[in-house]
Amino acid sequence: MKAGDGSAEAKRRAGHAAADAVEDGTVVGLGTGSTAAYAIEAIGRAVENGLDVHGVATSAESAQLARESGIPLTTLAAVDGVDLAIDGADQVADGDLIKGGGAAHTREKLIDAAADRFLVVVDDSKLADRLDWPVPVAVLQGAESVVAERLRGLGGEPTLREAERKDGPVVTDDGHLVLDCDFGEIGDPGTLATALSTIPGVVEHGLFVDLADEIYVGSADGVDVLQ
Known part of the structure; x- marks a missing residue:
């Protein structure tokens, strides 16, 4: 996205x-x-x-x-x-x-x-003025449903990113899937970044704080x- x-x-x-x-x-x-x-x-x-x-x-x-x-x-x-x-x-x-x-x-x-x-x-x-774009979250293949549940627990709405020119999801250069997670307006990016980093199955997220x-x-x- x-x-x-x-x-x-x-x-x-x-x-x-x-x-x-x-x-x-x-x-x-x-x-x-x-x-x-x-x-x-x-x-x-x-x-x-x-x-x-x-x-x-x-x-x-x-x-x-x-x-x-x-x-x-x-x-x-x-x-x-x-x-x-x-x-x-x-x-x-x-x-x-x-x-x-x-x-x-x-x-x-x-x-x-x-x-x-x-x-x-x-x-x-x-x-x-405030970050409000969906946060891309790279996840291990097979962990996307577990990670998505944790993201919802943090108040997010995750969507598996689909490829545009082929069937199936986007796969990163390193072989991971991407969940685009909408948190709305992010009031405290640092706190959210820390929380995302602690979720098992998350490889990296797109908040650069x-x-x-x-x-x-x-x-x-x-x-x-x-x-």
């Missing part, structure tokens, strides 16, 4: 502005989604012009785009750490995020949290950086 799309130009502005923060000799986390894609392409052009970086991809999709853009790839296991991660979000409110519209939030959270700096790139349509260092918000007029 993906959030409503903003303008391509606003996304491009945000992605390119964040890509400008990438320095020579760094390891960069490469996010997933349409806005992060603009950043990856911009980094690729900088590599072509001599920038020396290595990327750690958050999904098969971002890895493929990185290869096409000429960015050398590595893995978390092969490096001492990630200097900078650039990734998108489905919704942003008061510095917290909901991610996982592309079903890549498990790897995204791992890499974004490992980074010394995490830059979020969004267009201005993703900003909200207190992780973003800077949020690049693209609009028709330019880019604002929220900290």
